[in-house]
Amino acid sequence: MSPPGSSNFDPDPDGGAGRADDPLDTAVWRLRSRACWKDAAELLAPYAADDAAAALKRGAILIERCMYTSRGWDAADDALRAAEALALTDDERGATACERGYLAYASTLLGNRDRADEARTALGRAAALLGPGSPTRPLLDFRRGLISQHLAHNPTGAQAAFQRAHAGAAAHGDTLLRSFTWRHLAGMAEEEGNLAEARHGFAESLRIREELGYLVGIAPALASLADVEEEPEAGRLRAEAGRLVRLLGGVPVWLAEQLA
Template structure:
């Protein structure tokens, strides 16, 4: 399982929300936005994105994210707001398809298609839309070529608008595709760039996945160190991301009782 990301962020986020989010305290961050989310569509969408990201890292709390997103959808009045809500809807459906109880591919594709119809070609929301389309192509449709094209568009667009967190995600996913194609050096470059950005931003909850990814293309001794560092960080954050915690600390098989009974 690889990490799949949302690029919630921007100048309208308070430092407190960012600090909580970056440590994996999504509930607390969402509570800070609750007072304005009832009347401000932008705050409602920001809150929904936080709770969808929580689903991505915990594989839980689905209904809370759904409720927050329905509030954002109901309050969306402008084309940009409707596009943002549709993009979030597509991402939640994608995350639920990968980590949740059922396949929601059709919903994800339909919502991202609505987003595309609502956004002008040069809209600031395009890079995030392209990234999420890449996720669907790679992990639900298993079309690496389409994923690569979408990730490249997202990567270049994120650079134009200065969204470094999104670039940390695009670096990682482009690197994963490079690794799958046998291009180890290119993969190493991308994984290292992703890790550097996350460390510089202080996106602590996203550092462990970046460490584990870099370990995949590192020499044996360095790989052991990177995985150990990732495991310590996951433990310090309470076991998130859950899918990475399982991979770094697999549950051992139960020991047989002394008398040999199962």
């Protein structure tokens, strides 16, 4: 099942691109950004056995694989349960609840299994646990926007949540999340007929992903920008998106279907 919203949909991030001074973070980021989620998760596995942050990151990576491939649901659930068992502080429990809500949302959106109530409950629990200054708060706002947009069909609530996430991502220096908030705000501008604002937002999202080397996210950004450009530029952007999807073995699967 393809997600709603044509090429303006894509999975959301779990945070930034890894710290340049941490070889493990850098290696995990490079694998993740090239759609090698299983390999990235295996790199984290030895640390995830007793480290809450590593377990959470491993779970988030496997959830992202579900969103791009519509496969691996059981592995993502198992990894997330392991992260939940290690979470001790309110911030750790809030972050795992945020991932739990996102996994349930993804399962519902992609037609794996209807877990909409679980998604809402988990994100509500995350909101209660995470303090207003938590670095996870912008991601939570973004995911609550996704629920409003795709499950509750409440564009006003979605836009407000995306705007909070956009500002929070800037405040916390979460550049990757900001690429997603740019994209979703641009998509809403497109729906309202404001093509200039949509074009700007999609272009900013694409620029960030190219600068970060987030290869797996570049094709969706190209396809979205193509939707608000005129020919021949639109055709060139779609052709480049298709080339990247083929390079990554047909990932994202929902975009591969749209570009076929």
